[in-house]
Amino acid sequence: MNTVANYNKLLFGGPVGSGKTTAISSIADAAPVSTEAPLSTGPMGDKTDTTVAMDYSTLTLDEHTVHLFGLPGQQRFAFMRDILVPGSFGVVLLLDASSDEIYANASEWLTSLRGLDSGLKFAIGVTKTELEKSVNFSLNRLRGVVREHTPTAPVLSVDARSAQDIKQLIRVLLHMK
Amino acid sequence: MRGITLAHAGCDAGVVRKLEMIRGLATTGRCQNLRVKFWDGIGCDLVVVNPKDGFGDRALEIARRHGIPALLLGDPGGQSNTGPSLTAEMSAFHFYEAIEAKLSEAEPSQAPAEEHSTLWSELTQNHPFVSVRHGVYEVWVNRLDGYCIARTRRAAAAVKNAFREGASFEVEQVEKISNEGGAGDRTSIEDFFFKALSGRSDLPEQTDFRFALTSWPDIRCDEPKLTEQITSLSAKALTLCNTSELYERHEHSLVNAFVLSCRIAGLTDETRAEATGDPASASDTSDTHKSSGIKAALGRWLGLT
Secondary structure, X not given: XXXXXXXXXXXXEOOOOOOHHHHHHHHOOOOOEOOXXXXXXXXXXXXXXXXXXXXXXXXXXXXXXXXEEEOOOOHHHOHXXXXXXXXXXXXXXXXXXXXXXXXXXXXXXXXXXXXXXXXXXXXXXXXXXXXXXXXXXXXXXXXXXXXXXXXXXXXXXXXXXXXXXXXXXXXXXXXXX | OOOEEEEEEXXXXXXXXXXXXXXXXXXXXXXXXXXXXXXXXXXXXXXXXXXXXXXXXXXXXXXXXXXXOEEEEOOOOOOOOOOXXXXXXXXXXXXXHHHHHHHHHHOOOEOOHHHHHHHHHHHHOOOOEEEEEEOOEEEEEEOOOOEEEEOOHHHHHHHHHXXXXXXXXXXXXXXXXXXXXXXXXXXXXXHHHHHHHOOOOOOOOOOOOEEOEOXXXXXXXXXXXHHHHHHHHHHHHHOOEEHHHHXXXXXXXXXXXXXXXXXXXXXXXXXXXXXXXXXXXXXXXXXXXXXXXXXXXHHHHXXXX
């Protein structure tokens, strides 16, 4: 049986609407077990629900099972990070390029997760870069913010719906020391 | 050699037949790979129009607006067409000659090697805004936000394709880049140049400096094998190393394109590498993966070797 000590958990973090549930769905063996509830603030564009506890699914590879956990995006459920971080080998941190808060969100998530485990590895995926609202997004500014927290975290533009893009984030995570 | 697409609008069947015969006549030049089609929009390299025909006249107007070279059928007198022209009575061979002449006139000449090195040195200087122009197509490099922007996908593709073929460019530092008209076609600088340059065998070797990346390059790739190579190159280059180490493990043309793209994007820190280079830290991390069963399994799933 896999235990926490096996480091067989991969976490997906990021603010509300950044694409965590979608990303897990794109690579998991089965649809994730979700804890979706209607957004208390009302719909955000097309998004009407949000994850309140976690998303969970698995990826079976040979004799191994990778447990995929999606952390809830809302700040008030941040206590779940404390529960889920131990035993994970890395975090795929997804950030929404169309949000004005992307730099603050990056800083908040990196501070919070590194506070729980300073050795945690990150691969950062920037989503929604193709949207008109993302026209003012600066990749270099985000890189600057990330560098303040962790010197070598990869930052890549991804489409959370694309298994290939999410696999690339995991691939770079495995390459990180 | 890249194929040339020729569109025709308002031409009679006899003219179209002669246009279609050109490919068989050509043994050299651009017309060897000519594709002839009915005008259906701006996706062509050259258009032959009959301006006396309403449809032809409309196609001519659109072609001029988009900078697509046009050959006019009939007496060119009265038209603002000073280059080669066609008449319906000409033989297919004369059509071929006129089309080759028009393509030569429209396409910027191939740049000699010394011009290329000037191009690379201009592109790798760290001015915040740079315009790269090939014919009527333009792409802007914005080093402040890390993106390459083109007004349209067609412009981005045209510039990328021209880079791939080694055509000449105008590179100019500009004061400002406008976001007017929305995002257009936007991709990271390193992604744009890597895709434009990979596959070229004549790029300068990047062996004259020690090399370290300041950030992971944002290169998106559809081909799994190439993606793995880029991932591996990125990981190695993030630690301090000499470029010769990259050349030892990867195809030279790939490393040239990768390093040059990262230099253009301003992702390299040569000072840092010079000061504290530590080749040992650049060793492949695949051994580390093997130490963990779960990571090795993930690596196999992702196609990492």
